[in-house]
Amino acid sequence: MTASSAEAPSPPRWRLVAKVESHAIVTTLNADLEVEHVESRPLDSWWHGGIDGDDARWVWSDTNRWYPRALGAEVAISRCYDLRLGHAILRDSALVRDATPVRAATQWETVADEPAVAAAPALFEWDAPVATGIPDDPDEVLAEFVRQKQAVRASTDPARLRLLLAAESAGALLATEMNAAGLPWDRAAHESLLEDLLGPRPTPGELPAKVSALAATVREALGDASASLDSQPKLLRSLHRVGIPAESTNRWELGEYDHPVIAPLIAYKKLTRLMSANGWAWLDEWAANGRFRPVYVPGGVVTGRWASSGGGALQIPRHLRRAVRADPGWRLVVADVAQLEPRILAAMASDEALAAAARDRDLYEGIVASGVVNSRQEAKIAVLGAMYGATTGDSGRLVPALRRAYPRAMGLVDAAAATGEQGGVVSTWLGRSSPGASTGWRDVQAAAALPDATEADRTRARRSARDRGRFTRNFVVQGTAAEWALAWLADLRRRLASLPPVDEAASAPRSGPVFARRAHLAFFLHDEIIVHTPAAHADAVANHVRQAADAAARLLFGDFAIDFPLDLRIADDAAKD
């Protein structure tokens, strides 16, 4: 079991922080979870007498609730245990033998329509309505911590779950820090791009010049000066009137038709999309003061990926990346993992053939070189189809070749799909499990099994079974990739903290969190990171980024020969291509 090699060198101590009325209660526990010390501290300095000098780890209800206050006072915390996130993992993990005590503690469930994260300024207010509803009472915090530790200890694989929980909590710290630091955003670069594409900023209520010109062209081609272009049903009717029998107005279907209206219409849709998603209003709201501050939501996706809330943080169009620009005297280190998910799959399945195809090169080219398919494009389609469960089209046709060449990797995802189709639960490498089948899903399956079931019942059941199979098929890979990425981030965060801060007199460390005076993570998106670093440290940072990727690979997969090559650039901006 490779994941067990990462045991803490010394037994950790824990420092719980909770809240009673207007005081923070800090409880120190030894490694056996026995109370060593309890003290009361002011809420606005609960971290004082902090623990950076010792090996203790903060335990708290919710990183969003506690950490922003410390960060706001320029105190960075190196390690924590987030009970809310831990609860969500342990409640569902198939590695936990008896989840009853954890599940019974429903007060630790995050209510869906009560966002776990809110806009940063409000987080500093203890009594603001952003309160998550998660307990802060010292007895309850201790009780939940003990429940979770017990669930892990009695699990089928405590080492893996401990890794997962530590990584999840490290991610929570980082999410808060990245929100505080922000991604350096060049307003002028963004504005000039908007002006080039859309025209000068219009007065409110008006369309930019280039957009209204395109709209006029489209209306002329439709022969209708008052045609509505923003209403899908009306646009569809207009298209039908000029002889375009489209069933939808999405771009690829429109592209199928040969008509003078198509090109300007597609251009119009592109521009209005840019305008409404990342136009001047977005710039004013999300990238004021030279920083884009996404609200990251660790664990926000069932698979363990991060979600985001506000600003479309994870959907920044590629061509806008050039507006990400380092401060004077600083650089960006931009790195992403090439073909993360198929590499993860190769390692999970111990598929030596797939790992060999991936080694030291583009994985898709490796598959072509092995003679499995004829072109890189085919390899890509086949691999994506294998991981997503494609059954038709080019992708579906190519999957069988992959199944012959890489039976272990394909066996793993096929098994995950079969489990899901039968209503079962699948788990990632470190033990995050998929949600169980819903009662609605079970009802559909049960109805189809009855003697008087109709053919329609059976068709519906088969379809929903396959839908669920595609979800579980992808869950194991996407979720384990998210774990790898968390391990990468956590190790990199620790490495960057060891770099020296810039000399305040010499450079431009503006105002901002204390950790942002040295190289720090500024952006994360599934398999990509951006580090903002003093120029003098950029090469060192690049090495740390690579070493952290290697460390993540070894932490998860031990000696299995899989590599995770990075596309890495040191630059002043984060432009793609």
Next chain:
DNA sequence: AATAATTGCGCG
């Protein structure tokens, strides 16, 4: 008038 669902498109 407020809320829900639909459509389309940006990202991995």
Next chain:
DNA sequence: AAAGCGCGCAATTATT
């Protein structure tokens, strides 16, 4: 050229 996973958001229409 295209149909298969996971998201968030804006604009519009449909529902209450």
